[in-house]
Amino acid sequence: MDYPSEKNSFLVDHAADIGESYRRLLLKELIPDVQSDEQFARQLFHAPFALVSHDTASDPVFNYANLKALVLFELSWEDFTRLPSRLSAEPVNQAERERLLAEVTAKGYIDHYEGVRISSTGKRFLIRNAVVWNLADKNRGYKGQAAWFDQWTFL
Numbered sequence: 001m002d003y004p005s006e007k008n009s010f011l012v013d014h015a016a017d018i019g020e021s022y023r024r025l026l027l028k029e030l031i032p033d034v035q036s037d038e039q040f041a042r043q044l045f046h047a048p049f050a051l052v053s054h055d056t057a058s059d060p061v062f063n064y065a066n067l068k069a070l071v072l073f074e075l076s077w078e079d080f081t082r083l084p085s086r087l088s089a090e091p092v093n094q095a096e097r098e099r100l101l102a103e104v105t106a107k108g109y110i111d112h113y114e115g116v117r118i119s120s121t122g123k124r125f126l127i128r129n130a131v132v133w134n135l136a137d138k139n140r141g142y143k144g145q146a147a148w149f150d151q152w153t154f155l
Helices: 012-026 037-045 067-073 091-107
Strands: 050-054 062-065 109-118 124-136 142-149 151-154
Touching: 012 037, 012 050, 012 062, 012 109, 012 124, 012 142, 050 067, 062 067, 091 109, 091 124, 091 142
Parallel strands: none
Antiparallel strands: 050 062, 050 142, 109 124, 124 142, 124 151
8 A cells, every 4th residue: 555645545445444453343443533434544543542453464564544543563565564563572572472463363352452572773662552353445344453552662
C-alpha cells in the first residue's frame, strides 16, 4: 500500500475495514462521530493513538501504521510496511506475542493487552490496555489483524 495521503484518500478502503471490524467485534466506534469513510480514514491516520495492522502471511508483515505508530516505532512508512510484525517485539517477548495473536484469531479480539515493544533504534516501550482484533473485508473475509493503543511508557 502507498503512504496514506489526500491522493489515495488516506487508504480509505483499508481504514474502513479497520473501523468496521472493530465496530462489529467490540460493539463501539473506534473514532466516534465521523461523517464519512474518507473522514474516518483521515482522522485514523492523524489520531493521537497508535494503530497498526498486519497481513495474513504465515509470517505477517505490517501493512498499515498511523502517524503516531510510525513515530513510536521510529520507522518510515516504507520500512514499517516491510517489517514482519513479530519484529516489533524483542525475541524474549515473541512467544507471548504469538500466544496473544492465537487468542485473537480464536476469539476475534482481546482488550487490556500489555506488552513490551521495541522501536527501530532499540527504544523499548510498554504498551498497556491495547486492543487487538481480527480484520475482515466487506465480504467478511479474513484480512489480518489490527492493534490499537493509547497508553505507553518508555522503559
